[in-house]
Amino acid sequence: MINIRTSKHMLREINSMELIRLAEADPDIFVLDADLMSSSGLKAFAGKYPDRAVNCGIQEANMMGVAGGLSAVGFIPVVHSFAAYAVRRTLDQIFMAGCYNQQNIKIIGTDPGVCSAANGGTHMTFEDIAIMRALPGITIVDPTDEVMLKSLLPQIIQAHGVAYIRLFRKNKRVIYRDDTEFTLGKAQVVRPGTDITIIAEGPLMVFEAIQAAEKLEAQGISAQVVDVVSLKPLDEQLILETAAKTGAVLTAENHSITGGLGSAVAELLADHRLGIPFGRIGFPEMVGETGTVDYILQRFGMTHAEIAAHAITLVGEKDEQ
Amino acid sequence: MNILSQHRSLELHRAAEFIRLHSMEAIGSCGAGHVGGVLSIAELTALLYQEVLRYDPKYPEDPARDRVVLSKGHCGPALYAALALAGFFPMEELLTLNQNGSSLPSHCNMHKTPGIDIGTGSLGQGASLAAGMALGLKKRSSASRVFLILGDGECNEGQVWEAVLFAAHQQLDNLIAYVDVNKQQLDGYTEDICSLGDLRSKFESFGWRAIQADGHNIDELHNATQEILRETGRPGIVIMDTVKGKGWSGVDGKPGVHHVPISSEQLEEARKEITHRIESLTAQLEGIHD
Numbered sequence A: 001m002i003n004i005r006t007s008k009h010m011l012r013e014i015n016s017m018e019l020i021r022l023a024e025a026d027p028d029i030f031v032l033d034a035d036l037m038s039s040s041g042l043k044a045f046a047g048k049y050p051d052r053a054v055n056c057g058i059q060e061a062n063m064m065g066v067a068g069g070l071s072a073v074g075f076i077p078v079v080h081s082f083a084a085y086a087v088r089r090t091l092d093q094i095f096m097a098g099c100y101n102q103q104n105i106k107i108i109g110t111d112p113g114v115c116s117a118a119n120g121g122t123h124m125t126f127e128d129i130a131i132m133r134a135l136p137g138i139t140i141v142d143p144t145d146e147v148m149l150k151s152l153l154p155q156i157i158q159a160h161g162v163a164y165i166r167l168f169r170k171n172k173r174v175i176y177r178d179d180t181e182f183t184l185g186k187a188q189v190v191r192p193g194t195d196i197t198i199i200a201e202g203p204l205m206v207f208e209a210i211q212a213a214e215k216l217e218a219q220g221i222s223a224q225v226v227d228v229v230s231l232k233p234l235d236e237q238l239i240l241e242t243a244a245k246t247g248a249v250l251t252a253e254n255h256s257i258t259g260g261l262g263s264a265v266a267e268l269l270a271d272h273r274l275g276i277p278f279g280r281i282g283f284p285e286m287v288g289e290t291g292t293v294d295y296i297l298q299r300f301g302m303t304h305a306e307i308a309a310h311a312i313t314l315v316g317e318k319d320e321q
Numbered sequence B: 001m002n003i004l005s006q007h008r009s010l011e012l013h014r015a016a017e018f019i020r021l022h023s024m025e026a027i028g029s030c031g032a033g034h035v036g037g038v039l040s041i042a043e044l045t046a047l048l049y050q051e052v053l054r055y056d057p058k059y060p061e062d063p064a065r066d067r068v069v070l071s072k073g074h075c076g077p078a079l080y081a082a083l084a085l086a087g088f089f090p091m092e093e094l095l096t097l098n099q100n101g102s103s104l105p106s107h108c109n110m111h112k113t114p115g116i117d118i119g120t121g122s123l124g125q126g127a128s129l130a131a132g133m134a135l136g137l138k139k140r141s142s143a144s145r146v147f148l149i150l151g152d153g154e155c156n157e158g159q160v161w162e163a164v165l166f167a168a169h170q171q172l173d174n175l176i177a178y179v180d181v182n183k184q185q186l187d188g189y190t191e192d193i194c195s196l197g198d199l200r201s202k203f204e205s206f207g208w209r210a211i212q213a214d215g216h217n218i219d220e221l222h223n224a225t226q227e228i229l230r231e232t233g234r235p236g237i238v239i240m241d242t243v244k245g246k247g248w249s250g251v252d253g254k255p256g257v258h259h260v261p262i263s264s265e266q267l268e269e270a271r272k273e274i275t276h277r278i279e280s281l282t283a284q285l286e287g288i289h290d
Ligand SMILES: Cc1ncc(C[n+]2csc(CCOP(=O)(O)OP(=O)(O)O)c2C)c(N)n1
Pocket: A034, A035, A036, A058, A060, A085, A089, B034, B036, B037, B038, B040, B072, B074, B075, B121, B122, B123, B124, B150, B151, B152, B153, B154, B155, B180, B182, B184, B185, B186, B244, B258
């Protein structure tokens, strides 16, 4: 049974506290923000290490280039903006500094997908995983809760290269036990099952997937829920094993169904000739709009109810095969 | 020179207060919003929609209309209040701001709101969109003009300056910009985060006509606007000296007022202050014969 609880802290506070802790031991960690330090929680870091934090102002592309320069002289820049601006606004800068010049840049994009709620369609980012996944060598995570963030952040800081952390900054929901350890590239079975695998990512959709699995159990369907943990590198081995074992796969992501988790898993299954019932839950090809998270998830058919319904269809197809 | 009569000037000042009032009602109805930057452009939006712009609220798509680009797109509520007062949609709709399924998202969306010419909210981009509109309208020999509203913090964005260079080079004299110099951005004072230096000489050295004006003084704003509209061969900008949160003592000139929650008590307080000014302007208007 998964014990879901509420933390005292939002993910952004945990993120800032952990960076402060890591920066104590590592004098090279350097934080950059683009007039969103009050939103990112990184004001706390800047207060503690004023010499290793710069608020660049509203100039994300310049900030990303500056990060590349800081890296070139040995720093580990941690760069923040809202996901929309951290990724969409700075793509060529990320490519040039991070990929072409292979610099060491840690990008934090807050409020990915639907999480920007009231800020609306301009701030909603349904394509950031797709964009970043196409860049060579990049690590992508969407920490499900604070336990995962605390476990992954030191690994991300330590490994040279570009990492992109999607961060639902106000999330307080905790799914994992405090002592759970995570590894980049290793997915996590959240709930065992035998009839179908639901592979989910991030705080919203892992939670929806767990609820869907509970719903399914009441209807006699045993769903295995897998938290992908890192979207890149993908835990190919675990996904192939669970797909083979359960014989049906459904993905659930706070992102467009194009190019994100669902696409990554579909590519993997196709590459390995695993022709099993498969489906994707996520945003269709469209832009976002203002609304609460629950409203938007409902509007686009992404809640646990739709996950469960889709899973039932896939399990039914299995029987026909 | 087309100078406003005292009567007209008071009327426009009163319209600005109505815009403040209705913006606050809208933000109050959803509990939080970008109060600071909304209140600092009340006079500008009043002047534009009540005096300067050419438009037909019954025909928002009219190709002959002037275009408005609110590049600091998070300040939609000020524009919505001005649009509702101008008759683009019913006043009651203002109270749906940011609600699920609303046609009034706090950041402007041209496909949801009648009278919005282009969607904004990603800072800096409105400058280029406005330049493109101005270029296109010129190519079509249109007499329509493009009115661009920028934030001062927004001028941190390199894209603003690319557009400024471009517009000067293309001699876009159908483009008029306003920068709302309310001295603050999201995290604090612009001076402390990324100093802009002397904006007027910057714009002038980039080839624009630039005029400084008190952004809360309708007559100054109007005169500066008229002067720039007469300009040929180059775009122009009004550097508006403003106060973030102007017009409600809860936020007026205070730090940390970019995006704030509004309780019903605060809304009532703002309502009282603004209504008081509206009444006093009405009394003054009644004492003057136009
Ligand atoms: C490209 C981009 N980066 C960041 C933001 C988040 N943001 C919204 S408003 C704002 C501050 C804007 O300051 P300013 O232009 O001075 O506006 P005003 O003070 O008039 O509200 C920021 C950083 C954004 N909307 N777009």
